[in-house]
Amino acid sequence: MSRNILVVGAGQMGRGIAQTCIQQGFKVVLLDVAQSMVDLAKQTIVSQWEKGIEKGKWTSEQKSQWEKNLTLTTHWDSFDTHSINFSIEAIKEDKKLKLELFQTLDNKLPQNAILSSNTSSIPITELAASTKRPDKVIGMHFMNPVPVMKLVEIIPGLTTSSETLSVVQSLAQELGKTWVVSKDFPGFIVNRILMPMINEAIYVLHEGIATPKDIDEGMKLGTNVPMGPLELADFIGLDTCLSIMEVLFEGLGDSKYRPCPLLRQYVMANRLGRKSKRGFYDY
Ligand SMILES: NC(=O)c1ccc[n+]([C@@H]2O[C@H](COP(=O)([O-])OP(=O)(O)OC[C@H]3O[C@@H](n4cnc5c(N)ncnc54)[C@H](O)[C@@H]3O)[C@@H](O)[C@H]2O)c1
Structure with missing residues (x-):
C-alpha cells in the first residue's frame, strides 16, 4: 500500500x-x-x-x-x-x-x-x-x-x-x-450497545428523575466508567447521537431504539455539546 x-x-x-x-x-x-x-x-x-x-x-x-x-x-x-x-x-x-x-x-x-x-x-x-x-x-x-x-x-x-x-x-x-x-448491522458493536444507554440517560433527565450531574456521577461511580453518559454524549456531539439512534430505530425496527424527544429538541436548538459549546453542560 x-x-x-x-x-x-x-x-x-x-x-x-x-x-x-x-x-x-x-x-x-x-x-x-x-x-x-x-x-x-x-x-x-x-x-x-x-x-x-x-x-x-x-x-x-x-x-x-x-x-x-x-x-x-x-x-x-x-x-x-x-x-x-x-x-x-x-x-x-x-x-x-x-x-x-x-x-x-x-x-x-x-x-x-x-x-x-x-x-x-x-x-x-x-x-x-x-x-x-x-x-x-x-x-x-x-x-x-x-x-x-x-x-x-x-x-x-x-x-x-x-x-x-x-x-x-x-x-x-x-x-x-x-x-x-463486526458484521454490517445497525450500530455495529459499540454503538449498538452504547447509544441506547446514552438515549436512556437522556430519558432519565427528560422525565425529571435526576439532574445531569447526578446521572453522570451515578454511572461513573456505579459502573466504573471514566465519563458519564451525558458528558460522553456532549463529547460525541448530540447531532451524531441523534443520527445514530435514528439509524438504530429505522434499521432494527424496534421501539426500544426511539430517540428521546429531549435529544431531538437539543439538536433543534443547536445545543450539540462541546462542539457548539453547549449541550447538557456549558463549555
Ligand atoms: N464524534 C464521535 O465521537 C464519533 C466517533 C466515531 C465515529 N464518528 C463518525 O465520524 C463522522 C464524523 O463525525 P464528527 O464527529 O467528526 O463530525 P463533525 O461534525 O465534527 O465533522 C463533520 C465534518 O464533515 C464536513 N463535511 C460535511 N459534508 C462534507 C462533504 N461532502 N465533503 C467534505 N466534508 C464534509 C463538515 O464540514 C465537518 O467539518 C460521522 O460519520 C460520525 O458518525 C463520530
Missing part, C-alpha cells in the same frame, strides 16, 4: 484520524467543504504536536516533517488524486451526503483504491453499492479522540472482499490500534 491517505471531513474525527496517520509516517490530504473546519483542524493538530514537544514526547524535527506530510484543502484539484490509494471518509453522519461522497470518491480515485468510512451507523453495504467497486468499500470506525483511543471497529459489508479486510486490518495495526470485526 502506498503511504498516501485521503481523509475527507476535517471535523473532530477526521482531524484525529489525519493526525494519527501522519504520526505513523503516512502522507495525508485532509479535505473538507468548509474552510473554517480546515483552519480549525490545522490549529488543533499543530497545537497537539506542540503540547507533545513540551512534554518531551516528540521532537520539533518530527513536527516539521509531519507538517510537510499534511495537506489541508477544500479543493479536489489542489492535490494529485492518482497518488491516493486509501481514503477514510469522516464527514457528517448523513446518509445522503455520504452516498454522494462515495460516488465522487469512486469517480476520482484510482480503481484499486480502498474507500473506507468512519460512519458510526450507516450501512457499509449501501455505501458500497453506490460505487463501482463494492469489494473495496469497508467500515473503519475509529473512536474519539482518535490519537488516544485504542479501538478500531472494522466492518466488512456484504460485498467487501477478504483482501480489502486484510489490508484494513494491517493498516489499523500499523496505526497502533487494536481492531475488532
Whole structure:
C-alpha cells in the first residue's frame, strides 16, 4: 500500500484520524467543504504536536516533517488524486451526503483504491453499492479522540472482499490500534450497545428523575466508567447521537431504539455539546 491517505471531513474525527496517520509516517490530504473546519483542524493538530514537544514526547524535527506530510484543502484539484490509494471518509453522519461522497470518491480515485468510512451507523453495504467497486468499500470506525483511543471497529459489508479486510486490518495495526470485526448491522458493536444507554440517560433527565450531574456521577461511580453518559454524549456531539439512534430505530425496527424527544429538541436548538459549546453542560 502506498503511504498516501485521503481523509475527507476535517471535523473532530477526521482531524484525529489525519493526525494519527501522519504520526505513523503516512502522507495525508485532509479535505473538507468548509474552510473554517480546515483552519480549525490545522490549529488543533499543530497545537497537539506542540503540547507533545513540551512534554518531551516528540521532537520539533518530527513536527516539521509531519507538517510537510499534511495537506489541508477544500479543493479536489489542489492535490494529485492518482497518488491516493486509501481514503477514510469522516464527514457528517448523513446518509445522503455520504452516498454522494462515495460516488465522487469512486469517480476520482484510482480503481484499486480502498474507500473506507468512519460512519458510526450507516450501512457499509449501501455505501458500497453506490460505487463501482463494492469489494473495496469497508467500515473503519475509529473512536474519539482518535490519537488516544485504542479501538478500531472494522466492518466488512456484504460485498467487501477478504483482501480489502486484510489490508484494513494491517493498516489499523500499523496505526497502533487494536481492531475488532463486526458484521454490517445497525450500530455495529459499540454503538449498538452504547447509544441506547446514552438515549436512556437522556430519558432519565427528560422525565425529571435526576439532574445531569447526578446521572453522570451515578454511572461513573456505579459502573466504573471514566465519563458519564451525558458528558460522553456532549463529547460525541448530540447531532451524531441523534443520527445514530435514528439509524438504530429505522434499521432494527424496534421501539426500544426511539430517540428521546429531549435529544431531538437539543439538536433543534443547536445545543450539540462541546462542539457548539453547549449541550447538557456549558463549555
Ligand atoms: N464524534 C464521535 O465521537 C464519533 C466517533 C466515531 C465515529 N464518528 C463518525 O465520524 C463522522 C464524523 O463525525 P464528527 O464527529 O467528526 O463530525 P463533525 O461534525 O465534527 O465533522 C463533520 C465534518 O464533515 C464536513 N463535511 C460535511 N459534508 C462534507 C462533504 N461532502 N465533503 C467534505 N466534508 C464534509 C463538515 O464540514 C465537518 O467539518 C460521522 O460519520 C460520525 O458518525 C463520530
